Amino acid sequence: MSDERILKFHILRYNPQVKGDVPTMKTYEVKEAPGMTIFIALNDIRENHDPSLQFDFICRAGICGSCAMIINGHPDLACRTLTSKFPDGEIKLLPLPGFELIGDLSVNTGKFMRAMSERVESWIHDKYADSVDLDRLEERMEPDIAEQIYELERCVECGCCVSACATKRMRDGFLTAVGFMRLARYALDPRDKRSDEEFYEIVGDDEGVFGCMTLLGCQDYCPKDLPHQTQIAYLRRRMALVK
């Protein structure tokens, strides 16, 4: 029976906080249980084999975007990856590339995402937003527009798209798909009063949409299925019209 399987986890271990530590692959054996996810398995390893193993889980439900890592070669959310997906029971885990490593499977996505938010000015630009009369009816919005904005806002800042991006590997300052999605979200929002020229200032160069090679690693690995292809194409067209 499959629940009797012994899984083999090969995990990259490295703690930059410890002087002299060097990256090494270590293997741990875990007895599979029905419905086991990588979240459950890693906690098992931490509790029973090696309490120093570092990784980040918060919601363990595929909602918060904390737990992205490279699972058998592909970026994905570890908490919602069932071990039963791997027929040979061999699971290789690496930290998400493209981010500062904290230790083992833990990377500093927070720092990257805050910088991204500051760069695209990820907020509603409306000088009246803070003087809105809160007692009055809210400004109306077409139900369809609200839904479209939500579609882009579903991004959980997991970083999978960043790690899958070839351009980012070559050019460190490249905004990456998560930034494009965020920008597209605000460009779509009637409450944001920025002009196309202002958006152009943010993404109208090689570090922005014009650097993108549209190989779409981002779309392939986005766990929330954001429409990268259409949005990047749309941004490029819109930005191309500015100058």
Next chain:
Amino acid sequence: MKIVYTDSLIIGGGLAGLRIAIAARQRGYDSIVLSLMPAKRSHSAAAQGGMQASLGASIKGEGDNEDVHFEDTVKGSDWGCDQDVARMFVNTAPKAIRQLCAWGVPWSRVRKGDREVVINGQKVTITEKDEAHGLITSRDFGGTKKWRTCFTSDGTGHTMLYAMDNKAIQLGIPVHERKEAIAIIHEDGVCHGAVVRDLITGELIAYIAKATVIATGGYGRLYAVTTNAVISEGIGNAIALETGVAPLGNMEAVQFHPTAIVPVGILTTEGCRGDGGLLLDKDGYRFMPDYEPGKKELASRDVVSRRMTEHIRKGKGVPSRYGDHLWLDITLLGRAHIEKNLREVKEICEYFLGIDPVKEYIPVRPTQHYSMGGVRTKPTGESPTMRGLFSAGEAACWDMHGFNRLGGNSVAETVVAGMIVGEYVADYCAENPLKIDTKLIEKFMDREKEKISTLLSREKGESAFALKKEMQQIMMDKVGIFRNEADLSQAVEELKLLHQRSKNIALRHKIASSNPELVEAIRVPKMIRLAQCVAYGAMLRKESRGAHAREDYPERNDRDWLKRTLTFWKDENADLPEVQYEELDVMKMEMPPGSRGYGVDNTIHHPDTEKRVAQLEEIKKANPSADRFEMQRLLNPIEIPEKFRGKNERIGKGFK
């Protein structure tokens, strides 16, 4: 010694913490937010269902207003809440949601014309009015008279948290990530900040502030199976408790959500039932109408969870290797609705259960979900006994939920409390100088350093992981949905032993920098103390109220128990917390205790209830021309910051 100074120190980067930081910043005070993780990953992001605010734009919300919301909230709380706070809350909630609208939340909107919905198992057509088109819409949720729960498709908390964090980024508010507050710095009943551990380097840092706010979320992880995030461990509550000065309120009030998936406990939102989903037993039979003919699946959470447990105990559960469960059926809602408004639920079913909820039933069971208890505060959010210490959100016992909170009232609380408490935090910053006494800081820093080096140097001892597991199991088995004296007193004894053992934790991995085992070793003794507060408070409370259900005392006993539990941990070497009670004054209630209209009504009444009812009648008679606002001021005059006092506009009603 590393010291960071600021005006307001906000421990917690969820909705509540961020909103307070924004309020303080907008009033000109510096704030620093601490968080275990990036703020956008806080558990607030997991709220799928919605936020209650009486906007009344959707046709099924017509006639809604603050008064109806107030009534639902007080009933939901089983009269355990602070009615002044509930009033402040319901009056401000519409403003909170409208502000979030201006800050970017893409709330789902009313679409004019016909729409098919499922009500009570039947497909019905409702017609939204033309003039409401484009306003924020709402859905049905448990325990509410009107459709009042506003939402963003299936990602309400996510969009709220993103808007809030983005606003904080716009204002340049620093969020210090991967930092854990492990002790409160205080002297003579005044709080001066916190000792904080950097989770990457292991360094201890003193954050010194005029005002300190605990907004660390709930303590669901005291239980083995919970819908809560793995970081909902109650450490904020514990460090308040460990001051010996600040009390926790109503820690025994723990909510179980009817529909978490089996076995892992991930939540399927109340929106499933709100939108028309049904609960079925092993025979495919819809049993809730037999127990609750009125509200059926949509009675309040405590009631539905208990009815489900009762039904399982009658042998009607579906057997599985993880114990018995029931079915949640949303197949009748149809693919289009599920893929749009319940997509997160669909994803969860696919990824964690391997089923398609469009075609198959979802295995569910009541599971620990929400912590009504927390750091006891005054209506201003400040601790009644420690100046400069504030709390808000799920971590607080501000007390608008009493013994049961309604779905959708929690994210609403985080934002509303954030707005209101934020103003009082700013006031406090205005009135108080930053006190800097390095001796005092040193004392607290040394104490924490000492504790950590003891942990790191102990050769042999207990495993923090194992202690935690034992604690979680005790809480599950003996302090759960139904409680009784025998189980509770056993739990209290067993937890006492665990508390003793937790003084002897040793590590296998002895390094002071990023080290998950050390994190656990610091937290687990704190968690055990919280568990003791919950279990002990539950043992002492000999009545049933809201989520606290005693099999041996099934009646709600207003005569003896219309009071709030306060737990202190005054003596560091004590084995148990100290318990005191705070009376709720019936003679001040806008809505004196009565029947909830669902669940069993076997209340032992308070002697003042009749008096108060008569008094209210007299006031109403004596003021025949008072409108509902004047009447509320007569019955329940409340203090609220100036800027939130305006009347709320509604479509078709204006400001009436």
